[in-house]
Amino acid sequence: MTPKERVKALLNKQPVDTMPIFSGMGTVTVQAIEKLNYRFAKVHTDAAMMANAAIETAEIFDFDGIVVPFDMCTIPEALGRGVSLYEDAEGLLYPTVPTKWASMEEVDLPDSFDGIFSQGRMPVVDEALKLCLNHDGGKLGIGGWVLGPFTMAGQVMELDVLLKGAAKDKERVGAFLGRMTDLVIAVAKHYEELGVDFINIREMGTGTDLLSPRMWKNLIKPNMEKVFAAVDIPIINHICGSTDLIIEMMNDCGADGVSVDQKNNVVQSREKLGPDALILGNFDPYGTLVQMEASEVEGVIKKCIDDGVDAVWPGCDIWPDVKKENVEAYVAAVRKHGGKPSPAVGRL
Amino acid sequence: MADEQRRQELLKELHEGVVEYEDDRVKQAAQDVLDEGLNAYDAIMNGLAAGMEEVGELYDQQEYFVPELLMCADSLYIGLGILKPHIRPEDIGASAKGQVVIGTVQGDVHDIGKNIIKMMFEVGGFTVYDLGRDVPLEKFVEEQLKTDSEIVALSAMMTTTMMGMQKVIEMIKEKNPKVQIMLGGAPVTSDVADLFGADGYAESAGNAVQEAVKMISNLRKLQNQ
Numbered sequence: 310m311t312p313k314e315r316v317k318a319l320l321n322k323q324p325v326d327t328m329p330i331f332s333g334m335g336t337v338t339v340q341a342i343e344k345l346n347y348r349f350a351k352v353h354t355d356a357a358m359m360a361n362a363a364i365e366t367a368e369i370f371d372f373d374g375i376v377v378p379f380d381m382c383t384i385p386e387a388l389g390r391g392v393s394l395y396e397d398a399e400g401l402l403y404p405t406v407p408t409k410w411a412s413m414e415e416v417d418l419p420d421s422f423d424g425i426f427s428q429g430r431m432p433v434v435d436e437a438l439k440l441c442l443n444h445d446g447g448k449l450g451i452g453g454w455v456l457g458p459f460t461m462a463g464q465v466m467e468l469d470v471l472l473k474g475a476a477k478d479k480e481r482v483g484a485f486l487g488r489m490t491d492l493v494i495a496v497a498k499h500y501e502e503l504g505v506d507f508i509n510i511r512e513m514g515t516g517t518d519l520l521s522p523r524m525w526k527n528l529i530k531p532n533m534e535k536v537f538a539a540v541d542i543p544i545i546n547h548i549c550g551s552t553d554l555i556i557e558m559m560n561d562c563g564a565d566g567v568s569v570d571q572k573n574n575v576v577q578s579r580e581k582l583g584p585d586a587l588i589l590g591n592f593d594p595y596g597t598l599v600q601m602e603a604s605e606v607e608g609v610i611k612k613c614i615d616d617g618v619d620a621v622w623p624g625c626d627i628w629p630d631v632k633k634e635n636v637e638a639y640v641a642a643v644r645k646h647g648g649k650p651s652p653a654v655g656r657l
Numbered sequence: 658m659a660d661e662q663r664r665q666e667l668l669k670e671l672h673e674g675v676v677e678y679e680d681d682r683v684k685q686a687a688q689d690v691l692d693e694g695l696n697a698y699d700a701i702m703n704g705l706a707a708g709m710e711e712v713g714e715l716y717d718q719q720e721y722f723v724p725e726l727l728m729c730a731d732s733l734y735i736g737l738g739i740l741k742p743h744i745r746p747e748d749i750g751a752s753a754k755g756q757v758v759i760g761t762v763q764g765d766v767h768d769i770g771k772n773i774i775k776m777m778f779e780v781g782g783f784t785v786y787d788l789g790r791d792v793p794l795e796k797f798v799e800e801q802l803k804t805d806s807e808i809v810a811l812s813a814m815m816t817t818t819m820m821g822m823q824k825v826i827e828m829i830k831e832k833n834p835k836v837q838i839m840l841g842g843a844p845v846t847s848d849v850a851d852l853f854g855a856d857g858y859a860e861s862a863g864n865a866v867q868e869a870v871k872m873i874s875n876l877r878k879l880q881n882q
Contacts, residue, residue, distance in 0.1 A: 393791065395763070395764060398763060398764070398793075399794075399824075400820065400821070400824070401817070401820070402763060402764035402817075402818065402821070403764060403815075403817045403818070405764060405765070405766045405791060406766060407766070407791070409766075468767065468769060469727050469769050469772070472723055472724045472727055472769075473724055473727050473728055473731070475724055476724040476725070476728060477728065517719070517722065518723070518843070519722060519723045520722055520723070520724070521719075521722040524722070524724070550843070554719075594816070595816045595819075595844065596846075596848075600848070600849075600852070625816060626816070626817060628816055628817060628820070630820070
């Protein structure tokens with residue numbers, strides 16, 4: 310199988326030759342950026358640099374799939390919230406949103422989201438996705454990703470206002486989240502039309518570290534169901550942080566699979582969801598690829614597989630300044646232990 | 658005796674007002690404390706802070722989540738705003754803990770945990786220098802030197818911004834090894850705090866409250882002894 314075929318088959322729960330190595334979160338590394346002689350701050354604004362940084366990472370480490378962009382600000386920027394790129398800062402810094410709406414009264418969304426794809430860096434992302442899709446005859450699995458409605462809302466509005474409003478100002482916050490849902494659907498459909506192989510919806514600000522299961526059920530789930538119903542290609546429901554209390558609801562939203570981080574007890578999640586659910590996860594990317602000794606990595610990856618994931622995904626973006634030998638150990642461990650069928654995906 | 662009974666009533670009002678995030682109830686009780694000539698510092702520590710201690714427990718028991726924490730913190734802040742100007746120097750003298758520089762590191766615009774910790778430091782009688790969020794690393798070093806603060810509290814919510822904290826710690830410890838460094842934020846673990854050379858850590862807004870509450874509880878115990 311080609312890497313793309315492997316990724317697509319797995320996400321459709323069809324048999325694969327071996328477990329693909331990819332993620333729905335950023336997997337760009339300094340090894341690729343340095344080899345290309347780029348600066349990290351520059352890869353977010355240039356389509357060729359963005360695509361090359363992702364592709365080169367996959368080439369160096371033998372990944373099956375990649376995603377772009379790398380930062381979470383492209384859509385808030387297109388909505389006029391600006392972007393801080395930190396081009397003069399030392400070291401690696403991801404872009405941030407500098408001017409969020411400070412109250413519900415300040416929210417100023419367009420009637421239609423059709424126009425956002427020509428704003429800010431949205432055209433750069435489109436071009437980067439096309440470059441990735443066309444690379445080497447389209448051999449890599451290409452993912453698009455969008456923040457979930459609540460997390461997107463927290464990128465354009467001050468999070469404390471949103472969180473308190475979710476409890477105290479339910480009607481207006483509910484309406485605002487409805488518009489965010491329309492926005493997420495518009496972007497996901499746009500990436501689908503560009504030809505990506507899968508979409509990852511990252512509703513990462515809604516784990517039970519932040520919201521109660523009851524609030525998740527009432528405020529998050531209905532919107533996520535709309536997003537998953539609107540997209541026809543494989544689509545994943547990713548939440549990092551605490552998810553044990555909401556894993557069944559996550560799986561019941563209509564996504565093709567769920568992705569969780571290291572806080573999830575995958576053994577229990579597998580028991581709750583059964584063998585047919587596609588579960589992706591769940592190693593700590595910073596702890597495993599930056600902090601650990603390379604010799605310890607295989608054990609972490611093997612445990613993910615033994616616990617019952619169908620593909621080993623990091624719990625979040627990979628911190629770009631990884632140890633090369635640790636990523637190599639991660640890839641080797643998936644190749645070594647991912648040959649046998651996983652609960653939801655058989656082997657050829 | 659009547660005074661003590663009234664004191665207990667008002668402390669309960671403040672405590673429950675914070676736990677139930679009833680802003681008006683806290684406002685009224687704080688005003689009653691002042692109008693009836695009761696001790697403002699006692700009301701802060703044994704009413705407001707005690708209420709927040711219960712909030713920390715409710716968060717720990719997964720009965721409260723971050724929206725509730727924020728609303729409770731708002732109620733506490735309302736009470737603090739009324740009572741704090743009336744603290745007598747002799748009350749706070751014994752338990753004032755000095756000065757804190759606090760901020761969210763460059764590249765991170767999440768400041769919920771930072772704001773809660775800031776408030777709890779204020780409750781504890783610290784002088785707080787809040788640098789805000791997305792703060793350039795050298796600014797922490799400059800502010801610590803300028804204010805001669807004993808504690809620098811750094812927050813990062815994302816793994817991708819956490820690395821900046823290590824540099825700040827190195828820079829501060831190089832200039833003044835005695836400064837205590839507290840780290841906070843979702844990606845921060847005890848291993849990370851150790852690796853970075855920090856003196857303490859809190860992993861989330863709720864955990865930050867609990868850590869701060871422990872500090873305040875110790876202060877209350879000392880005061881009540």
